[in-house]
Amino acid sequence: MKRAILLAPCVPVLVLAALVVLVPAYSQDKPAQREPDVIYVPTPQEVVDKMFELADVRPGEIVYDLGCGDGRIPVTAAKKFGSRAWGFDINPVRVRESLENVKKNRVENLVTIKQQDIFELDLSKADVVTLYLLPRLNVKLIPQLDKLKPGCRIVSHDFNMEGVRPKREINFRPSDGSREHRVYLWVTPLEKESPGR
Numbered sequence: 001m002k003r004a005i006l007l008a009p010c011v012p013v014l015v016l017a018a019l020v021v022l023v024p025a026y027s028q029d030k031p032a033q034r035e036p037d038v039i040y041v042p043t044p045q046e047v048v049d050k051m052f053e054l055a056d057v058r059p060g061e062i063v064y065d066l067g068c069g070d071g072r073i074p075v076t077a078a079k080k081f082g083s084r085a086w087g088f089d090i091n092p093v094r095v096r097e098s099l100e101n102v103k104k105n106r107v108e109n110l111v112t113i114k115q116q117d118i119f120e121l122d123l124s125k126a127d128v129v130t131l132y133l134l135p136r137l138n139v140k141l142i143p144q145l146d147k148l149k150p151g152c153r154i155v156s157h158d159f160n161m162e163g164v165r166p167k168r169e170i171n172f173r174p175s176d177g178s179r180e181h182r183v184y185l186w187v188t189p190l191e192k193e194s195p196g197r
């Protein structure tokens with residue numbers, strides 16, 4: 001009885017702590033606002049692993065996947081590196097798939113999925129940004145990527161970012177013998193090919 005009385009004032013704090021731990025994998029479930037800029041094509045899991053290897057992701061770093069599809073990149077970041085990871089997609093169907101994936105893999109405490117246009121995002125919290133978009137969309141992201149803190153890594157599956165010199169680029173063929181994939185790495189501050197751009 002005495003113990004119950006002593007614990008009573010702690011209950012609201014405990015409830016709040018539980019909510020903070022359980023809530024991160026949410027999204028505003030809203031209708032599609034416009035068409036996606038690129039269709040959904042998933043990155044094969046072995047290529048996802050290669051992207052993280054190239055980005056040299058360290059435990060606890062914050063990962064943003066811009067256009068997250070079924071959420072495989074943020075889920076991998078959480079499971080493999082204990083990263084806090086955000087996935088953003090404009091398509092509500094993809095957002096729903098991502099949320100299911102997060103739940104299936106029990107990483108709700110680390111992964112947040114949002115239905116959002118990537119061109120309206122503030123990327124300042126990210127340590128690592130992953131992309132599988134299109135060359136012209138990578139270029140359109142430059143003003144946002146320019147605002148990343150120094151030392152952030154950006155990895156792009158298959159597509160370059162014209163006008164910005166990559167630090168590394170590799171070709172990689174998954175073990176199933178399917179096509180060769182290219183992965184690009186940039187490290188901030190971005191190195192412009194013609195300064196002033």
Ligand SMILES: C[S@@+](CC[C@H](N)C(=O)[O-])C[C@H]1O[C@@H](n2cnc3c(N)ncnc32)[C@H](O)[C@@H]1O
Pocket residue numbers: 035036037038039040041042043065066067068069070072073088089090091094116117118119131132133157
């Ligand atoms: C090629 S898929 C890549 C999916 C995932 N990143 C992967 O590598 O497996 C591109 C994704 O970007 C999303 N997308 C396209 N335009 C977008 C935009 N403006 N804002 C947010 N997401 C967008 C699409 O809905 C699609 O799911």
